Amino acid sequence: MYEGALQSLVDELGRLPGVGPKSAQRIAFHLVAGEDADARRLAATIVRVRETVTTCTRCFSVAEQPLCRVCRDERRDHGLICVVEEARDVFAIERTRDFAGAYHVLGGALSPLDGVGPDELRVAELEARVAEGGVHEVILAMNTNGAGEATAAFLSRRLAGTGPRVTRLASGLPAGGDLDYADEVTLSRAFAGRREA
């Protein structure tokens, strides 16, 4: 539709997740109409991210050094490992400022339909971390959907008897919600996970 570089930019932006043709066009025109320095800074940042951001060799979260910021932090409890599906889950938990342990990024969840089994996830690496010793608790913080539940069940079995306590995140009613708006699955879990008042 457009000429040369502009069309290439629209095409490239349109390949990004969540960016449709209309949005790609809008972003492209924003960049064309904006300051030259802004566009150059964005381009340089993308290049720098590609060149410097890698995977932490211990927890497989994103890092700019062999170990990520969390794994380098000696004030954190490295015997407490929170297992998550994706690296972005690390940042969701970090935003709470309530967790001072370490992480392990599995790289997904069990999905037989997609050919994702234990060998496609970083399960062996988790088991190796536990086998090294010093781990007193593994928290399974998978998504609360079917794949996440099945993955947590699998990890519970695999880690049973290896030493550390294995726990799951509580699941139930969302904060700020009315009880009568809750679906029955969530409500059932809330009942199952009730605690002393």
Place this chain on the structure above:
Amino acid sequence: MSRSYRDRGVVLRTQRLGEADRIVTLLLEGRGLTRTAAKGARRPGSRIGARLEPFAVVDVELHRGRTFEVVRQVETVEANAALRADDRLWAAASVLAEVVLHVAVEGERDHGLQRLLRAGLAALATAPAEPDVFVDAFLLRAASAVGFPVRTGSCARCDAPGPHAHLSVVGGGTLCGDCAGEGTQRVGAGVVAAVRTLADDGAWQALPGLAREAGPDRVRAGSYARAYAEHHLDRRLRSYDAVERPGPGSPEVRE
């Protein structure tokens, strides 16, 4: 004409869509295979997300959209939550879903397949000790539901009354001595009986007994069921490899 309608069906698969939505593929009673968009289903507070999990039986109100039907409301008929709480059952149920995703047709109702899927999931949801035998049974029963019944009472080629001792994947069941070609494997009566039990539509309650008692015959019948389904449905079932099987048994029947 209203663009909204209600139907009942089974959630076969969910996939991420955009920021917080999901594509939910359902086998509906009235419309067969249907791809829907569940807006906001991945948000923790979503009223529909928890109900639209794989293998749940749901009543849905759908709105006709341009690319997908859009989910308006969901009510749980049968949550089948046990199938998500155990990775072994999750893997087994995934095979059922993979088969149905392959053979079901968009827009075409199929009562036989719907009934079979719901019965298979309900049987698995009782958390049997050996879910693999239910998977093997489903494979033969699904093949039958779409026109490839396995024959064990007579020769699948010439109708000569049985029992016969040659078991053939390509031939469609047992073959008599005259019809069995070179390379067709002779099997014991126990294997043929195990195949018959697996294929016997409706007898889900007999399967735990088969798992307990048939031993190597059941393992061999299971490998036959997989080969039979993959050949006649013309698809390699990749979720099948995720199902835990009993230890090494008799050699496979692949011919």
